[in-house]
Amino acid sequence: MAELAIPMIGGSGLHSYSRNSTFQRKGVELATELINKGIAEKLDLSKFPSSNAFRVADLGCSVGPNTFLAVQNIVDSVELKYKSQGLADLLPEFQVFFNDHASNDFNQLFTTLPPERRYYATGVPGSFHDRLFPASSLHFVHSSFAAQWLSIIPKELLDKTSPAWNKGRIHYPNSAIEVRKSYEAQFYKDMQRFLHARAHEILHGGMMALVLPACPNGTPHSRVLLNKTTELLGLCLLDMAKRGIISEEKIDSFNHPQYNATFEQVEEIMDRNGCFSIEIMEALPLEKPSPMAFSSVLRAFLEPLIEKHFGPEILDELFDLLCKRFEDSFSIIDPEETNVSLFVLLQRKAI
């Protein structure tokens, strides 16, 4: 099956990702401090073969501005490390690789690159579940709010004869256990492919920072804020089906391709791969957004997916409905507990 490759909304219009990524940016800012700490304390410059270039990749970068903030921070932090170790004379040049699906709006990304950047910018089209770079060519990889996307929808979710058929729902948190297991199994496969590819590409001693929306250990999946919102989105769609605007079959055949793993699961996946040591692993508490802002954020990253499946004509009504449902529900959601991302800083082991 062809890999899913649905980009965020490109350009810079009202609903574009570039204007509606503040929710993710908060995560980037919190991760920034941990990345700086990791580079200062854990990155060993002497491990790298001498080279004129320090290569950084942001995987699943979308169109900015978050990706520009993230890579600039990494460049600043590595420069500081060289200088603080008295190695200012050996300061390398930086080459930054912005990666996303080929259908991402790279034209928008390239024409909005920060003019004052101190790195050579490149774009890399393709799925990060496969190899994207030559072996041992990257020093630092960053990926924020991207690796939770599944590469495909497991086929049993669409099979009426399967116990994992996800009738009447668009996500796993309130579905039969078989549905969640199916999502989970796909996430494990995807993450193994992701880590396998990166293990080839990252130099020994190189680092990788991942930020993932996740589910704290012990919290039911259904209480995680992002899962709650997809549940509400599903209810809005059912509402529209009842009014004859869309068919129920359309809902049965739609599944939101994102899995928010538990912290334990992420750790287990890293252990299974075995090529990386976990240097830092921390929960990032996120802000509780306003219903309006959150609805816009969700639209920026879900619209292309929903438009492809349900058609463009339902979009405005659907997201208006969602905003209203958010207003009704947000007062009873505890963001401290349920709106959490996971930050992991990994180091490529020398095996």
Add this chain to the structure above:
Amino acid sequence: MAELAIPMIGGSGLHSYSRNSTFQRKGVELATELINKGIAEKLDLSKFPSSNAFRVADLGCSVGPNTFLAVQNIVDSVELKYKSQGLADLLPEFQVFFNDHASNDFNQLFTTLPPERRYYATGVPGSFHDRLFPASSLHFVHSSFAAQWLSIIPKELLDKTSPAWNKGRIHYPNSAIEVRKSYEAQFYKDMQRFLHARAHEILHGGMMALVLPACPNGTPHSRVLLNKTTELLGLCLLDMAKRGIISEEKIDSFNHPQYNATFEQVEEIMDRNGCFSIEIMEALPLEKPSPMAFSSVLRAFLEPLIEKHFGPEILDELFDLLCKRFEDSFSIIDPEETNVSLFVLLQRKAI
């Protein structure tokens, strides 16, 4: 002054560059044999530091398909070299950098990459007159029908008080000597910047293949086919001015930003830079295209420039007029003598 950055026509429509680049493709094919010869006979693999990656860049790549043919040939040829030298076990992975201005249609480029490619593809937005890559990071650079574009229009061409004011013309071949000297000086400056940047970026022993539309030594600039065509284009514009469709001032302030150097001048520029040895330098005789085909080719690479200066409403009429003028003139043009490109294969000296 901001650098000129006018892309070819993107997308895949009737007038797109991707459908109208056969004129350039002929040059790519002829250059292919010379590149293969150069790699087989002149590339010394032992000069490179051991690395997992062989890095190739195509500068001024536009949107394909010519760039894909060119880089695939380089990859094939280098692979053959490794194998023929019994070094198949050391065969590196290939990383290819497709460069053009940030306003180039990279979305089109990325979504049409050959699916069976055996290299990691990346896009690099920016002017090749400046640095684009870390020092000593490229093994082979290719640039075809790109370096003849000037980075800016010299300001004296637009200055009514200057002897280089190019009144009533849009190019240099039939203008006052001061006009040609002004184009020439800008080309020298631009090529020096180009070579200076590449001298930093290309590893010692690395190679660079350039294809340029050029003027054979001893041939008057006005007889070169490409110059002839810009002259005809200028006459079409004057014709439209006489009929009141555009103003004469608009023509006075438009100058086609391309200089087709003599072979001697190219050699002199390489010598002045001093960082590269000329391994192969040959004229590429090109086919004589049909008036219709040539008009389409010209439209694909001139339309954005002309549209920006004169507005979109004149385009159809202008290129219809041009096609008619081609039909009247082509029978008396000798393509053997006048439609020539220059191929140069350079090697980065170890100084």
